[in-house]
Amino acid sequence: xxxxxxxxxxxxxxxxxxxxxxxxxxxxxxxxxxxxxxxxxxxxxxxxxxxxxxxxxxxxxxxxxxxxxxxxxxxxxxxxxxxxxxxxxxxxxxxxxxxxxxxxxxxxxxxxxxxxxxxxxxxxxxxxxxxxxxxxxxxxxxxxxxxxxxxxxxxxxxxxxxxxxxxxxxxxxxxxxxxxxxxxxxxxxxxxxxxxxxxxxxxxxxxxxxxxxxxxxxxxxxxxxxxxxxxxxxxxxxxxxxxxxxxxxxxxxxxxxxxxxxxxxxxxxxxxxxxxxxxxxxxxxxxxxxxxxxxxxxxxxxxxxxxxxxxxxxxxxxxx
Numbered sequence: 001x002x003x004x005x006x007x008x009x010x011x012x013x014x015x016x017x018x019x020x021x022x023x024x025x026x027x028x029x030x031x032x033x034x035x036x037x038x039x040x041x042x043x044x045x046x047x048x049x050x051x052x053x054x055x056x057x058x059x060x061x062x063x064x065x066x067x068x069x070x071x072x073x074x075x076x077x078x079x080x081x082x083x084x085x086x087x088x089x090x091x092x093x094x095x096x097x098x099x100x101x102x103x104x105x106x107x108x109x110x111x112x113x114x115x116x117x118x119x120x121x122x123x124x125x126x127x128x129x130x131x132x133x134x135x136x137x138x139x140x141x142x143x144x145x146x147x148x149x150x151x152x153x154x155x156x157x158x159x160x161x162x163x164x165x166x167x168x169x170x171x172x173x174x175x176x177x178x179x180x181x182x183x184x185x186x187x188x189x190x191x192x193x194x195x196x197x198x199x200x201x202x203x204x205x206x207x208x209x210x211x212x213x214x215x216x217x218x219x220x221x222x223x224x225x226x227x228x229x230x231x232x233x234x235x236x237x238x239x240x241x242x243x244x245x246x247x248x249x250x251x252x253x254x255x256x257x258x259x260x261x262x263x264x265x266x267x268x269x270x271x272x273x274x275x276x277x278x279x280x281x282x283x284x285x286x287x288x289x290x291x292x293x294x295x296x297x298x299x300x301x302x303x304x305x306x307x308x309x310x311x312x313x314x315x316x317x318x319x320x
Contacts, residue, residue, distance in 0.1 A: 002026040002066055003227065004109075006057045006100055007074035009036030011179050012114070012172070012216060012223075016071060018043065019220045021050055028063055031074065032056040034088060035081045040179050058091040061099040067107040069227050072100040073114040075148065079268075080185030086144040093148025094155070101159045101167075110166045112226050113156045115234065117173040118146045122272045127242070129278035130171070130234045140270040153234065160232060168226045173238025173277045177216030177297065178304035188213065188298075191249055192305050195258035205267030207246035212276045214239040215297035218290040225286040238277035239290040255298050 003020050007013040008029030013036065017027050026049040029041065033054060044050045055061070057074050075092045076082040082089040097113065104111035120128045121136035136146045153169055160167040176188035183193070194201050214237065222237040243251075253260060282288045 001068035001227075002028070003069045003071060004028045004030060004063055004067055004103065005071045005073060006030045006061070006096070007036060007072075007114075009033060009038055009040050009052070010073065010077070011040070011177075011181070012175060012219065013073045014040035014179060015177070015216050015220045016073065016223055017041065017050070019224055021047065025049070027051070028053060030055055030057060030061065034085065035076050037179075037181070057096040057099055058088070061103050063103060067103060067109045069110040069112070070100050070104045071112050071114070071223065071227060072097060072152075074100075075114075076145070077116070078184040078186050079142070080183070082145040083141060089144045090148050093152045097152040097155055101156065101165060104167075105159065105163050105165050110168070110227060110230075111156070111159070112168045112170065112223065113152055114223070115153050115169050115171045116145070116149045117171055117236070117238065117275055117277065118142070119150050119153065119171060120272075120275070121146060122270055123274065126274050127240065127276040127278050128236070130236055130281055137270050141268075142270045166230055168229070168231050169233035169235070170223060170226050170237050171234050171277075172219060173214055173236065173275065174211045175214050175216050175219045177301050180301070182305070182309075187211065187245060187248065188252075188301065191252040192256065192302055195252050195256040195260050196302075196305060196309060198258060198260055200261045200263035201249045201252070202263050202265055203245060203249060204265050204271065207249070208244050209267075209271065210242045210244050210274045210276060211248070212239050212242050213248070213294055213297075214290055215292040215294075218292050222282060222286060222288045225288050229286065231285045235282050235286060236277040236279050237282060237288070238279065239294070240277055240279055241294060242274075242276040243294070251295065251298060252302075255295070255302050
């Protein structure tokens with residue numbers, strides 16, 4: 001296929017571009033590098049069949065030549081990013097999604113929206129299946145991301161109903177792996193960065209809130225499976241292995257061999273207490289389930305962080 005990947009220079013997007021190229025697809029990666037990083041594409045740039053376009057999809061999206069599929073991943077995705085870029089986050093969830101859908105409509109292409117578990121908000125139902133409508137504060141600080149994705153889902157379904165576009169929606173739960181940015185505010189990258197630097201790991205609240213962590217290779221397999229079918233979704237993609245934040249901290253400390261302590265901070269507004277996907281629909285309709293154990297995934301991620309960290313950071317950690 002010839003696939004357009006918006007947000008393709010980001011954490012998940014770059015892994016998706018690599019997976020598509022590896023199986024022989026042609027990839028047009030579109031990213032404004034607002035939160036993406038061109039170095040994530042180092043292995044692909046210059047390869048036949050790969051094109052990088054630096055552009056803001058919120059201002060329009062036009063691609064020359066045929067398009068068989070559009071994977072719309074463009075959006076700030078970590079709390080640090082969408083809280084500092086609120087209007088850009090809302091724009092890419094609304095106008096950006098519409099432009100991406102229009103591209104798919106013009107070419108008769110498959111369209112897959114990368115939505116998020118954040119559409120469930122601070123859920124009252126646990127674990128969360130796709131029939132749950134969510135518990136979102138529409139005017140809270142996190143609403144710029146939550147509501148942007150909820151609108152993106154709504155307009156995606158509208159294009160399917162009214163224009164006949166072949167659309168699919170995946171709801172992505174917490175994902176980790178190589179290429180996470182050390183200071184993006186996500187709990188896995190924060191813990192690993194702090195542990196390697198010998199700093200206390202920051203625990204918000206009492207640490208008993210739960211998350212479910214999916215390794216990026218598993219997630220990308222699910223997105224590719226969604227691109228290859230006509231399933232409309234929404235489909236949860238995540239690992240149902242639920243862990244408390246404290247359990248994650250202890251695991252990171254053990255894997256890194258760090259003797260860092262813990263530092264307590266107040267729980268942020270509207271931070272979900274529990275988050276865990278039901279992935280029955282993904283198994284039944286995509287034949288997908290996560291395969292990579294969190295300990296194995298974290299070891300790979302820690303190794304990547306060590307290889308990518310500035311030398312002074314590693315030297316300071318080793319000195320401790």
